[in-house]
Amino acid sequence: MSVQERKQRERADRERLIVATARELAEQQGWDAVTTRRLAESIEYSQPVLYSHFRGKREIIGAVALEGATEMATAMRSATAAASTARERVASLARAYLDFAERNPAVYDALFQLDGGLAYAQEDTPEPLKDAFAALMETLGEVAGEGVAPGLFTEVFWASLHGVATLTRSRRLLPEDAEQRVELLVDRLAVL
Amino acid sequence: MSVQERKQRERADRERLIVATARELAEQQGWDAVTTRRLAESIEYSQPVLYSHFRGKREIIGAVALEGATEMATAMRSATAAASTARERVASLARAYLDFAERNPAVYDALFQLDGGLAYAQEDTPEPLKDAFAALMETLGEVAGEGVAPGLFTEVFWASLHGVATLTRSRRLLPEDAEQRVELLVDRLAVL
DNA sequence: AGTCGATCCTAGCACCGCTAGACATTCGAG
DNA sequence: CTCGAATGTCTAGCGGTGCTAGGATCGACT
Numbered sequence: 001m002s003v004q005e006r007k008q009r010e011r012a013d014r015e016r017l018i019v020a021t022a023r024e025l026a027e028q029q030g031w032d033a034v035t036t037r038r039l040a041e042s043i044e045y046s047q048p049v050l051y052s053h054f055r056g057k058r059e060i061i062g063a064v065a066l067e068g069a070t071e072m073a074t075a076m077r078s079a080t081a082a083a084s085t086a087r088e089r090v091a092s093l094a095r096a097y098l099d100f101a102e103r104n105p106a107v108y109d110a111l112f113q114l115d116g117g118l119a120y121a122q123e124d125t126p127e128p129l130k131d132a133f134a135a136l137m138e139t140l141g142e143v144a145g146e147g148v149a150p151g152l153f154t155e156v157f158w159a160s161l162h163g164v165a166t167l168t169r170s171r172r173l174l175p176e177d178a179e180q181r182v183e184l185l186v187d188r189l190a191v192l
Numbered sequence: 193m194s195v196q197e198r199k200q201r202e203r204a205d206r207e208r209l210i211v212a213t214a215r216e217l218a219e220q221q222g223w224d225a226v227t228t229r230r231l232a233e234s235i236e237y238s239q240p241v242l243y244s245h246f247r248g249k250r251e252i253i254g255a256v257a258l259e260g261a262t263e264m265a266t267a268m269r270s271a272t273a274a275a276s277t278a279r280e281r282v283a284s285l286a287r288a289y290l291d292f293a294e295r296n297p298a299v300y301d302a303l304f305q306l307d308g309g310l311a312y313a314q315e316d317t318p319e320p321l322k323d324a325f326a327a328l329m330e331t332l333g334e335v336a337g338e339g340v341a342p343g344l345f346t347e348v349f350w351a352s353l354h355g356v357a358t359l360t361r362s363r364r365l366l367p368e369d370a371e372q373r374v375e376l377l378v379d380r381l382a383v384l
Numbered sequence: 385a386g387t388c389g390a391t392c393c394t395a396g397c398a399c400c401g402c403t404a405g406a407c408a409t410t411c412g413a414g
Numbered sequence: 415c416t417c418g419a420a421t422g423t424c425t426a427g428c429g430g431t432g433c434t435a436g437g438a439t440c441g442a443c444t
Contacts, residue, residue: 007390036432046393048434057432112364120364148376155365156356156376163355164348172304172312173347184340184348189380199421228401238424240403249401391440400431410421 015053017043019063026064026106031114034060062116068107069128073135075100080139090190093139094161094182101165108169112162133158145191153189160185207245209235211255218256218298223306226252254308260299261320265327267292272331282382285331286353286374293357300361304354325350337383345381352377 021042025034036057040047054060079096083089101108110116119125133154140157141150164181167173173181213234217226228249232239246252271288275281293300302308311317325346332349333342356373359365365373 035430037430047432048394049392051433052391112359112362115362120362121366152369152372152376155369156352156373159355159359159365159373160348160352160377161355162359163351163353166358167304167351167354170304170307170312173351174313177344177347180344181348181351184344185352227399229399239401240425241423243402244422385444387442387444389440389442391438393436393438395435395437397434398432401429403426403428405424405426407424408422411419413418414416 022060023064058117061110061114062118065110065116066128068111069132072100073132076135087192089139091186097161098165143190157189214252215256250309253302253306254310257302257308258320260303261324264292265324268327279384281331283378289353290357335382
């Protein structure tokens with residue numbers, strides 16, 4: 001049995017290596033540079049090995065997305081933990097979100113821009129994605145205002161942040177006024 | 193002279209044909225299906241002809257984007273023209289924006305999602321793009337509220353719409369509550 | 385020790401964006 | 415009217431992509 005267990009462990013290790021390498025490559029040179037050949041070369045295996053772990057490149061993107069969702073949820077929760085007022089919590093959350101997007105563009109793309117073959121906003125949505133949304137809702141739910149469903153409010157706030165994040169990164173918004181945009185969003189959307 | 197003029201005219205016609213065909217193909221089967229081979233096949237010329245009009249696929253996307261920007265500006269202006277109150281104007285604008293994105297996903301992608309090699313938010317930004325932003329600002333500038341620059345407010349409102357549009361289309365937001373999301377955005381962001 | 389199954393790689397498919405170079409056609413000068 | 419030049423277009427091909435079929439190799443059991 002121990003031999004099989006070792007093999008399973010090695011296999012799991014290799015899978016983690018694939019995901020980590022894909023992520024690293026994507027962060028350094030963009031997702032376009034993450035080709036199956038380069039990825040295989042980087043992990044020092046041949047291409048077909050990738051396909052014994054994942055159905056295709058899309059699933060690798062999905063794996064990076066799930067990893068990122070967990071990290072993002074953690075980042076958002078720790079950002080809001082220290083703040084005492086509701087306004088501070090919301091502002092910290094927004095800043096943490098945009099900060100994560102800026103610092104991990106490839107992971108952010110895997111999550112919200114590319115097709116990783118993941119289901120969103122459904123029952124079969126993977127747990128990390130649900131949890132990241134939950135992390136948003138924990139803070140945003142309390143500032144939704146009367147008569148507005150927390151889920152709906154969270155979606156709208158999230159979408160706004162997403163718009164700011166993506167338009168900024170593609171240089172369709174200038175990065176200079178980033179802070180002012182956050183302030184405006186928080187002050188107007190949240191009912192404090 | 194007339195011979196040269198005819199040739200120039202034919203060349204311009206062919207260029208329009210390329211852009212129109214690219215757009216059509218993209219709307220029908222997505223931008224991934226718009227390959228230089230298929231596009232060339234569709235216009236009944238060989239591949240290299242495309243490169244005598246555009247530097248590459250990116251520029252073709254850019255041409256579709258510019259075409260789309262003009263249409264979008266028109267759509268937004270005619271949506272706000274009929275409305276009498278400021279709130280109605282803003283709500284109509286938002287709906288027109290999201291409607292355009294939903295009805296012309298490929299054009300919307302060319303404008304705000306893909307790289308068409310265009311400059312945004314700069315002096316050398318093409319006129320159609322500037323004008324589309326101007327169309328937004330005409331309506332949104334008057335509801336920015338005191339002490340908030342119209343340009344900044346327009347950017348934030350636009351970004352929010354963009355977030356809703358893209359997350360909805362990639363099925364990360366369910367389309368059901370679309371109208372509620374618009375109402376919430378308008379009522380909270382705009383100072384009426 | 386020999387078999388047999390799991391594991392991995394080589395080689396290749398059909399496609400991609402893009403371009404060099406050959407070919408035909410048209411134009412303008414003598 | 416002829417003939418060289420310029421223009422326009424095409425064929426063929428380069429290096430790349432995601433993905434896979436089929437063969438070689440290796441290691442664990444009988």
